[in-house]
Amino acid sequence: MGGGPVHEALAALELVDHHCHGVVTGALDRTAFESLLTEGDVRPGSGVSSFDTPVGIAVRRHCAPVLDLDRHAPADVYLARRAELGPDEVNRRFLAAARANVLCVDTGFAPQRVTAPAELAVAAGAVAHEVVRLETVAESVAARGVEPDGYADAFRAAVLDAVRRPGVVAVKSVAAYRTGFGLDPGRPSAAEVTTAARGWSARGGRLDDPVLVRELLWTAVDLGLPLQLHTGFGDNDIRLHRADPALLTDWLHAVAGAIPVLLLHCWPYQRQAGYLAAVFENVYLDVGLTLHHVGPVRARAVLAEALEIAPFRKLLYSSDAYGLAEFYGLGALAFRRGLGDLLQERVDADELGLPDALRMARWAGADNARRVYRLSDGH
Template structure:
């Protein structure tokens, strides 16, 4: 069944050493200690079990042999095998984080022989405006966002990293935005963390009418996990609701049950479990089942949230399919109903929410 990966980043363009590969299969941003191997984790075991055969190695190949085989094949061939083998018909690629190291949407499409569209990160667009006058920040941001989002299918905010989801949900006034922009610009611009400007770019995103992705839950230590609980967005979601703009809560773990409640309660809210399935490995069916306890099935989307090694794009699809099949069996769904719901979550819901056309 072809999938639509509604939230994903590009695959790395270059070969990796073992140390680099091990650093790329953990969400920690700290150096991997010499006494530990990230291959000794749920994700590491999943790579050895499911990815090794794609590289012509036996399941559970030795990590050193695995990395050496990757380097022998080269990044382009590794990407071709894993991206092509994922069975993804369309990637919605978020390009705002270290995009220069990764395949862009066109590169992803070529490697996977699939389609790819762009999702624009709101904060990155603002950071491109360092040097404008404070009074010009808001109109220039609107112009730049319209330009960047002209061919995009969605927008994304990483306010969970820059402040936390416990932000004031109200739209800031023009005076507040100009004052905050002045402070930010005088400090040299750079990473956007000012809460007023973050609110401004998020509401500018809502005004664009494109679907809005929001990072929630699990991530690297740049965020504070207790401030990434999607329930903290309740006030914001209620203010967005009258606009009809779809809000998509990303990955959510360990708050996937909270995200399911929000999707249950609010018609414009959708969610996924994203990269959590890769990181929990063999427990993927448990996490997916918990996410589906309360959620309307029309509100759940597939994503890998893969960034970097193409193994993560491949495993995201494989583990989601296996987890979906396991849930359907455990819950005794008839085969026809299981296939119908899997198609909804795997591609149909994304095609509807993002208004994707085949051409």
């Protein structure tokens, strides 16, 4: 990490990670590890390795020392040491290294066994809250065989039950994956929802009907809780051009001021997200998993673009760590270094006062999230 008082303040700051996931608890061979290291496909024998990517290089550089290895340890050496320590110790070390004392955990994506919020809290020495994924709730309702004309009421009842669980602080949608954001911004009628539910019931599968996704988003508005929205890149299931948050503009006009809307990840649309945060009072953003995928060297550039015009009160920190505990440690490192470099450079150029820079660092690292999610200090 660079020098200067801003870097020192960020190094000492306990973060609020406002969007993250569980980590695996079982042993990982090389193929399994590499599959979690990338948003793409892993094809053993192809000659293409996830270790030969910016995030793979960053793991070998910055995560190896956490496991008592030399910087730039070879991949096989890294994985052997990881196996020697065992999953519990590896997870504990990286969660501790992140030094986030509050975790807001999306529990809706679990294609394999990962830690629950309470387990993460113990490993990190943190307080963990839950973020309810709305598509998961809708699909559980459909799986029970609800009649199409009862779908809307059943979905709303199930969502209310979910958000009343202790520790729930927000809801999330992955509409970017399912339909993209080029949706009619209006609330669908009851007849439209029934017709769409009938079609979904007949064909089965995951929720990808535009009318039902609109109903889901408007249900989130009615709840009054903060709504997290995946935007920008993800795995190859997404159609990136449909995940541009600027496509949400008409919907954001329709729901202006109703609930906080948090745009997650955003790359390569961090400038569009920054614009939306600048012009809509209730819109916030992070750059999430972008930071560990680009690595600490490029983190500053991504944050600089996100903050070109966005209010400093609108940027939050998240790791979006999933599967690999390394992403908790690497995401926090990249955020601290990138934001520290950005703010310290402006202080050194006398474009920003040091007290302002220190306040902005605290806002982005913790205070903005506490305000949006109505968390008490440290909780």
